[in-house]
Amino acid sequence: MTATAVPTPEVEEQEVIPPSPVVHADERISHRGPMQRWLISPEIGAFIGAVIVWIFFWGNARTFGQANSTLNWLDVAAPTGIMATAVALLMIGGEFDLSSGVMTGASAIMIGLMSRTFMGAGINIGIAIAATFMLAGAVGWFNGFMVNKTGLPSFIVTLASFFGVRGMVVVLSQRLVGKVQVDSIDKQRGAAGWKTWMAHEWKFVEFTGRDQLFLGLVIVGGLAFLYGLLEQSFIRRAGLNGRAAILTVVGAVGVVVGFVGLLKTVGVTNNLIFGLIGSISLIIFMVGLALTRWEGRTVLEEETPPMQKSVALRVGLGAAGVALACLTHIPFDRRQRLPVLTWTSDSLRPVIAVLAGIAGIALAVRAMLPSLRGRWKPVGVIKLVLLSLYCALLMVAGVAAFLQLTTVQALRTIAMLALGGGGIVLILAARGEAGRSSKKAQLMIGTLAVVAIVVMAIVIRADSAAPRFRTGMFAAMMLGAVVIMANTLLEFLMIKRREADAKADTLGKRLQMLGAGAAVIGLVIRLIFTNFTAAHAAAVKAAGGSVGQNVLRETVVWWLVVAAVGAFILNKSKYGNWIFAVGGNKDAARAIGVPAGTVKISLFVTVSLCACLAGTLIALRYGTVQANQGIGLEFEYIIAAVVGGCLMTGGYGSVIGASLGAMIMAISTNGVQSTGWNSDGRFTFLGGVLLLAVLVNNYTRKKAQAAR
């Protein structure tokens, strides 16, 4: 019976089955560095988007970035953020809810109607709120139940609820109060009390220690983050490196000297001297710190292989781009606010038109050529001529429209950003590619990239039209140059860890999270407080100036709470695991014992309850609600979730990302107002942001899944 004990004649020919466990590593999976870890998180697209959008408006609108403006867009973002959290969870679970927008308005209306008309003179608003939450939960349950039971797409089911709720709200409102809006909700019984605890407003103007706290938190957070990065990237030494420790201390002293010097002195020469001292010391400090605790490379000699063509090409193109960007002030005047087409001379316009036409014809010929080659038939030629004509006209019209809509100043900014930014990106890409074969080439190209960034920073400082770009942008670019220089040096000097090290990775991750958290808190303090004292504010008012009133509304707090709870559930609890699994592979999840139906129903209920929360806050805050409140907002929530990195097909995404998405939308709304542009322009802006963020998300997700 014991078959294997008897050797079979073919035993030598058999595949050799090694005794287990022989650990078999998948050679295609390489160790992920810490930066890669950050770059493949689902939120990254939204994060970069939020920063870029913020910088864009900060540079273009004088009031944007002040405390009252920040509090204003936070307030705009809050209801969207609450809803985006729930919608993101639902989307990760693989479903949509088109009734989520109308549910916010319907909840607000229901609270108003109940508190005004029920039982004759209306019921206490607290009871109305509780009852509305129950009703909303029932709608969510209905959505989930129908989707589960019928297997219909949630688009259809929730579209039906959308229309159902929408119609019901208008009918109820007209029957009970005789119009399609409910007002004076805030004057009903209990409303004042509920308002103080659910929709409180904190007013503040002063916080004199703001800048010190901001700098302190950012520096401490930055150091923790840096230490975490090093811990994750490199191999620890057995003991400390004494000489490198001295270097670190020297660097630290230099940084302090440079920083204090910058703060205490005035004048371009002084700034230059102390700026240089600070920057170089910062590089010395970072390199010294890395060498103190972690292993450096011992052999620095190496053969320099011939530079690959692609690397050389990228470096050449990048350098040329940066050089051209420095020359944009020759054809374009930075103060010129005329449209380009008006500004160009009469003799130049035909030239532009002809060039655009030729470009159009070239495009048409290029597109048609493969199908025409070898068989020149009359029909083909006619097609080619017609297409060429169409493309030429389209190009001329397009270029003319673009030049008429764009000012000289804007065209110059675009040219400078495209050439300079593109050039720097190309050089950095070449740096990464060169690093695979030669550390020396990487060092050289990295240094070139840093030089390019410094040159661009100086150019921007020298003649940018926006004053904030001349100061803040310059400082940020110089800091970026310092960081990239230090990073290039570390790549050259240190041994990278290739194996996962659970302890070091955990410690590194914790430090990074702590550091990022501290820096964000510092930034928030910097953004939502003014550094006026009350006395100063009074003086400004007395002199006829205006001090914006800073109001932090509780809606923002609710948003933070909902987002934090959502993120916790998704990432830390088993329900999050189930949500991912149900969205990613419902049948598999069910087969393994996840109650898929319950998970889906509870997600729909969550969306409806969050909608009810948002509606309650609206009703308490404004006191008046229109019956069409919230209609169309469901798409904003979906956009926020998608921009935040949620996969529309489910199974992947982030709650934090969805909140960042809500922030992007609020920043663009508020920013467009601050710049004084037509506020409907924000939709065009949002379209662009949506497309861009999703492209970035797709790219990073592919990286996350393929490149390992």
Next chain:
Amino acid sequence: MNQPASEHALLELRHICKYFGNVTALEDITTRVEAGKVTCVLGDNGAGKSTFIKILSGVHQPSSGEYTMYGNPVNFTNPRDARAAGIAAVFQDLALAPLLSVWRNFFLGVEPMHMGLVMRSAFMKKTAKEEMAKMGIDVRDVDQPVGTMSGGERQSVAIARAVYFGARVLILDEPTSALGVKQSGVVLKYTRAAADRGLGVIFITHNPNHAYPVGDRFLLLNRGHSLGDFAKAEISRDELIRMMAGGAELEQLEHEIGIR
């Protein structure tokens, strides 16, 4: 060729028949599964392999015959009973969520928690890594999505999970059918590894070249009938291939079309 049972085997099937109305799905099937051994079930399409697994895993009940576990007759009325008794089936579609990380997939549905609130993620990561290492796979990064792993490794995640959660019998349904040559080798290795850890493994396949190296016992099915239940000593690889390929029928075919 069917030897009488010496001791109580982990699983034993005697004269199992299954009829769906007047269709005979399985007729008089006898085999046994022992701890630490791999029993291969071979058969072409329509041979009754699926019905066989469904009976083993409790989806169907046999129309007649004896199904015993450690000598005790069992009567599973649904898959949950079978799972509770330690019979785990790993189907081709795998029950894994591709975008979810290895450790989250590993504990999916049975997540260990701190006070019922927070997942014990450190423990889960460590365990997933260790269990995969026991199967012979070094998952360097348990945070990687399962979808980034190769087909063979995904199979082994499912196998390792079943083993970790107390399976005593592992049913692998065509684990190599969708895989390339090298990946199939990987899966065969893990199949053997699972048996070496003391599990009874039932390996369903239509490929005798995959079955022969790992199997200790071979049950051949053809159109619902058993062509025989052999211990490895009783059958050579060539005989197995010949029987699988239709044996006499194939020789007839060769004659007809003149292949030598």
